[in-house]
Amino acid sequence: MCRISAHNKMSELLNRNTDPLFEKMEKIFAERDAEYKKMEERNRVREEAVKEKENSLKKEVSRMDTEQKLFQSLKDYAGDDYEEIEEKMQMLEEKQRETQEMEKYLQKKRLELEADEQQSLLDTSILREEIRNEKLKQQRLSRELEDKLADLGYSSDNFDPAILEKKEQKIKEQAQEIQKLKEEIEKWEDKADEWEEKESGFVAQIDTLNKEKAQLWKKLMGVEDESLPEKKEDVPGKAEEPVEERVSGTEEAVEEVEEVEVVPEEESVYAKEEENLKEAIEMDTPLTAEGFYNYLQEQEVGGVIQLRHAKQGDMVNIAISQIVVTVVFAEEAKEGWFDIKKSIGNNNRKLRRLIRSWNSSQNDLTFKYDTSDNTVTAEGDFDKDQTAEELLRYLDRLLDTYFDTGEEE
Numbered sequence: 001m002c003r004i005s006a007h008n009k010m011s012e013l014l015n016r017n018t019d020p021l022f023e024k025m026e027k028i029f030a031e032r033d034a035e036y037k038k039m040e041e042r043n044r045v046r047e048e049a050v051k052e053k054e055n056s057l058k059k060e061v062s063r064m065d066t067e068q069k070l071f072q073s074l075k076d077y078a079g080d081d082y083e084e085i086e087e088k089m090q091m092l093e094e095k096q097r098e099t100q101e102m103e104k105y106l107q108k109k110r111l112e113l114e115a116d117e118q119q120s121l122l123d124t125s126i127l128r129e130e131i132r133n134e135k136l137k138q139q140r141l142s143r144e145l146e147d148k149l150a151d152l153g154y155s156s157d158n159f160d161p162a163i164l165e166k167k168e169q170k171i172k173e174q175a176q177e178i179q180k181l182k183e184e185i186e187k188w189e190d191k192a193d194e195w196e197e198k199e200s201g202f203v204a205q206i207d208t209l210n211k212e213k214a215q216l217w218k219k220l221m222g223v224e225d226e227s228l229p230e231k232k233e234d235v236p237g238k239a240e241e242p243v244e245e246r247v248s249g250t251e252e253a254v255e256e257v258e259e260v261e262v263v264p265e266e267e268s269v270y271a272k273e274e275e276n277l278k279e280a281i282e283m284d285t286p287l288t289a290e291g292f293y294n295y296l297q298e299q300e301v302g303g304v305i306q307l308r309h310a311k312q313g314d315m316v317n318i319a320i321s322q323i324v325v326t327v328v329f330a331e332e333a334k335e336g337w338f339d340i341k342k343s344i345g346n347n348n349r350k351l352r353r354l355i356r357s358w359n360s361s362q363n364d365l366t367f368k369y370d371t372s373d374n375t376v377t378a379e380g381d382f383d384k385d386q387t388a389e390e391l392l393r394y395l396d397r398l399l400d401t402y403f404d405t406g407e408e409e
Contacts, residue, residue, distance in 0.1 A: 189356075193349045196371055286384040287391065289314030289329040295388035323403055325395060329384065338395070340365075340378040342403055351376065358402070365398065378402060 293307040293316050303320035313330040327338040344351060355367040355376065365378040378398070382391055 193352060197349060200371070286334075287329070287386065287388055289316050289327070292316050292327065292329075292388045292391060295392070299392070301392070323399070325399075327382075327391075327395075334384060335381045336384050337379065337381050339380075340395075340398065340403060341375055343373070343375050365402065367402075 289307060293305065296305050296316070296318070301318070301320075303318055306317040306319075308315050308317060313328050313333075313336070315326055315328040318325040318327075323340060323342045325338065325340050327336065329336045352369050355369055358365070358367050365380045368377045368379070369375075370377065380398070382394065386394075
């Protein structure tokens with residue numbers, strides 16, 4: 001109120017005097033009054049805030065007193081259980097601390113994994129660039145290769161994957177056609193076997209009819225009724241059919257054997273041949289027919305053993321039951337050859353199939369089947385540098401594997 005009266009008095013003085021100085025002072029006083037009003041408003045707001053804070057603190061103190069009283073009452077009521085609850089609270093706080101530590105550890109690992117991921121991305125980027133460089137290098141080398149092939153007259157179309165795939169497909173188709181042809185050949189071979197069986201039956205009938213015709217002719221001519229003499233079979237020791245010579249993998253016809261010589265079995269001859277064999281072994285010379293013959297005599301292998309001489313080379317014949325083994329020591333050749341022949345009696349279709357299977361599954365022997373005399377012949381080679389014992393073991397193994405010396409196969 002004092003400030004207002006003073007202001008009014010000052011206003012009256014200013015009204016009386018219209019000097020500019022007084023106007024300026026009035027303006028200053030007006031600004032000061034405005035500042036006073038602002039200060040009073042601010043003090044009022046602060047006073048209200050303080051009162052509000054004070055009321056809030058009183059309420060908080062009252063709430064805390066209430067909680068304290070409630071807590072104390074609960075403590076008094078719980079008694080011993082309070083300690084257990086407090087212990088559990090401590091354990092819960094410990095678990096919370098462990099959980100916080102674990103979160104910190106996981107956060108650390110997460111940061112490490114992010115760093116590793118960034119490094120992996122960087123490594124992958126580097127590797128991608130290296131691959132790109134290598135690809136460019138391969139393209140450059142491929143162009144250089146195409147240029148060189150073009151200079152040499154080759155076309156790059158030969159290396160085109162599409163063309164190569166077509167060629168591969170064509171090869172597969174040809175292989176399938178070959179397989180079909182093989183199956184057709186098998187069928188025709190089976191049919192040929194059937195026709196051979198029928199033919200052998202016809203031949204037997206013709207032989208029977210010829211014999212009956214001969215008997216009738218003899219009766220008509222007044223000859224006594226005697227059976228015609230059978231054709232003599234080849235006897236070991238007599239002249240045989242021409243022998244094929246095999247030297248260095250070639251086969252050619254050989255002239256007939258000029259002379260067949262059966263070596264006598266006197267002791268003096270054996271002693272001489274044994275001495276010759278020992279001298280040949282001492283001189284490290286290739287195995288000969290005489291040496292092999294003497295070794296067989298010493299071992300008493302059984303059967304009929306013969307030493308024969310021919311132009312293509314000396315040979316040793318071994319006849320055991322229905323099996324005849326001929327071992328030829330060809331002259332001027334490192335390797336000799338042999339054949340094993342056995343008569344099987346009747347025409348055997350299953351055996352011919354077995355022979356085809358043997359010829360395709362092993363390389364020791366080459367099997368042949370002769371329908372004219374129903375015999376199976378196995379042919380093979382041997383090295384003359386081996387000993388007589390090794391050659392005999394080799395022949396024994398073949399006989400045990402493919403032949404039966406007692407019964408027909």
